[in-house]
Amino acid sequence: MKKLSFLAAALVSAMTLFTSCLGNGGNTADFSATGIVFLNEKAGYMAMVDVGSAYFYIPELTTSGNFDAGNCVAVGVHVDYNTPENTNWGSTGYLTASLTTTPTLxxxxxxxxxxxxxxxxxxxxxxxxxxxxxxxxxxxxxxxxxxxxxxxxxxxxxxxxxxxxxxxxxxxxxxxxxxxxxxxxxxxxxxxxxxxxxxxxxxxxxxxxxxxxxxxxxxxxxxxxxxxxxxxxxxxxxxxxxxxxxxxxxxxxxxxxxxxxx
Missing domain, CATH: 2.60.40.3220 (Immunoglobulin-like)
Structure with missing residues (x-):
């Protein structure tokens, strides 16, 4: 039998995300994550991915027509914090990202x-x-x-x-x-x-x-x-x-x- 820690993995995932966001000089970061596609009411019902520790708006994913609200996905994304849409992400509540790998349903x-x-x-x-x-x-x-x-x-x-x-x-x-x-x-x-x-x-x-x-x-x-x-x-x-x-x-x-x- 093996003893594994979901708690530890989840904490590491969240820490990695926010360490990259806050400790990267406000430049760029790459993430691999899993999450749920949902319609963000506060952002005009745009389709986004909730990865638990952040919301990602990924135009290539959400406009492809292959991923619907409620779908679970695995994504690799790139975030540029210098872009206009991300400079105020703390207020908007989501990050705009681009895909680095083919997303998986x-x-x-x-x-x-x-x-x-x-x-x-x-x-x-x-x-x-x-x-x-x-x-x-x-x-x-x-x-x-x-x-x-x-x-x-x-x-x-x-x-x-x-x-x-x-x-x-x-x-x-x-x-x-x-x-x-x-x-x-x-x-x-x-x-x-x-x-x-x-x-x-x-x-x-x-x-x-x-x-x-x-x-x-x-x-x-x-x-x-x-x-x-x-x-x-x-x-x-x-x-x-x-x-x-x-x-x-x-x-x-x-x-x-x-x-x-x-």
Missing amino acids: IDQYRASFISSEADTTIILANEIPMVSAFQSSMFNNYVRGWLIFPSTVKAGSKQTLTFKMMYPRELEAVEENGKRYYNLYMRAMAEGDDTGASNSSIINAFYLKDVIDRANSIEKAAGNKSYYLRFNFVNELDKDNNKLTWDYEEAQMSVTDDSTSR
Whole structure:
């Protein structure tokens, strides 16, 4: 099992952004980030990307017609603080940026309740084992209820991958070794030719606002500053005996009201 820190990754991401903004002499900076496309009411409903620690207006992205409000995206951007539109970005509330890499549309999934024991004991159609459920990376983010992070599976380049996230209907903290954590259950499915299958890191977004809001409320009431999400994942499949082997990885989360997660 691996112990990873989502909290640390998120803080590093935010610190990197604002260190570049404030400590770069007001010149230029390059960022890699994930976020959500949204319509900024305060800016005349222009489409922007909310990366959690800032809003980016990216004309090449938002005028392409390929990314709609509500989409999760991964972007590499360049910001020039000397341009007229960015000299007063503290007042406008957003930064105008240009793309440095081809933007990626991130697959989005809505977590669902575990409805019966079969949801965690029966092999799913086209299920494949996962190598890793949750990886700490520069792309980790929690924005507007969407938890964005990479996972690793062994799959072929021609395969179509889908993922599933579930959680107990009665969400409760479990205490173990002095830590409090909340269980999530993640599965992966693949269809198509698996020729040349190799480990692939895939960034997905899961709508977990209900889980995280509930965990925040419980932990805040208990006077705690942080807690853990435990990502349980299937790492071995015995199809002959319909047997699953589970492992898990953990992500530390900070207790926050997260007023930006709508």
